[in-house]
Amino acid sequence: MKVNISGPGRRFLLSAALVFSMLLPPPAAGQEEVSSAIRRYRDREASTGFYEQYEVRPRRQQALVEIPGLRKGLMPYSPSAARVRVRTRLADSHQGLRFYRWLRCETCHPGQGKDIHTVRANLTCRQCHGTEPIASIKHYFSPMNPIRRHAYVCAKCHPGANASYAAYVVHEPNPARVATLETFPVLFYAFWIMIGIAGVTFVIFLPHTILWGLREVLEKKEKPNRE
């Protein structure tokens, strides 16, 4: 079929196209970025941002770290995260909790506010745990999941963080407590062995030194012309 547009009809269509094109948004680089899931914010991250391709795969570290929950022996992947909890695999770990929105994190998690990041570096919980919803540590898509924690969380501030580095226990249990023997035995033993060494040193040498001091004062009284 042949369509023959000529004269005023052609001129009308051309000007309509021109008007229509003015209604289109101008070309923008930002749109392109949003459309690419992988490259998004890549330039802002300390890591390469290519998580899927290779970053999540621990290389040399793999032999040294274990999969959480699989073994609770001397060397679990992250001693405190490996503990079994009721709500440990939720996309929103606070799902259904009443008054959650009006409370501060520390109200319900008093123990977690005592780590070096919070106490000394003044980090907020959300700088690591992210915005709502806060996924359970072990939820499959959680940024805190050990398979991607180093890249999604730690590498934001610690460039080059690897999977082994992310096994650092941020919310360190109190090393002196018997409960730590369960969750982080190496820390418990290291702590008490060191305290033992320090304790023995002081128990022997403090009284020794005090007695020595007293004795020399007495000696001086006995024979004032010591020189």
Added chain:
Amino acid sequence: MNNLRIRRFTPLQRLFHFLLILSFLIQAATGLCRMYVETAWGQRLGRLFGGYDAALEVHKIVGILMIVGFIFHAAFMLMRVNWKHWKESLFGPDSIVPGTKDAAQFFQHLGWFLGMRRAPEFDRWGYWEKFDYWAVFWGMVIIGVTGLLLAYPIASSRLMPGWGLNVAFWIHRIEALLAIGHVFIIHFFIAHLRWRNFPMDRTMFEGSADLHAVHHERPLWIARLDADGRLGGLQVPEAVPIEKGIYYVFGLTAVAFGLYLLIGAIVNAPRITW
């Protein structure tokens, strides 16, 4: 009082002790200022070094210098051993290696404190000096290794799982507190504040000790030197007053700063999150 003195330390040994004093005080201050950053005392201390973050840089640099110094010292000590006669050299009376005699003298000394036994006759090194030496020696190894792990956490977590950093941190911290307590209480007291040495024993700074006092405390050493005919060659005159003054000012300043750190740490201990 005669002013005859006997040479006890070489200039190199004195230099190393001086460097150890300086670096130990800096490490104690920078370490404590970070540990106590929650308190006003810790923040004031940190300001001396340019703040919380700068203090860590100082701590790392001085720490690495200390490790280098320690390696030199260990090499030097190994060279000083007479390997042809290593048994006599390592376990003889001039050696800093402890033996059963030191344990016996420790108990005899305790007996003397309590007025039950005669004072032991020491040789060149008393048991407490040997203990001080080896406590620092192993302390350097423990603190140095854990410190290196903590200073390069990304690299060290390739060698061990990341939670090793939690462990290294506690070992580093407790060993440091032990070292601070031992040096600022026990070493200071024995070397400076006890009556025979009061207000300060200049031996380690001047390199020579008062012959009379040594004769009294370490008769075995003097007797050995006398028998070998080496005693005369080791006698040196006293330092000139200005030099002596410098030693006193430096030594007592170091003691005062150490006590300031010790008291601040004890007083503020309940105020920090451990």
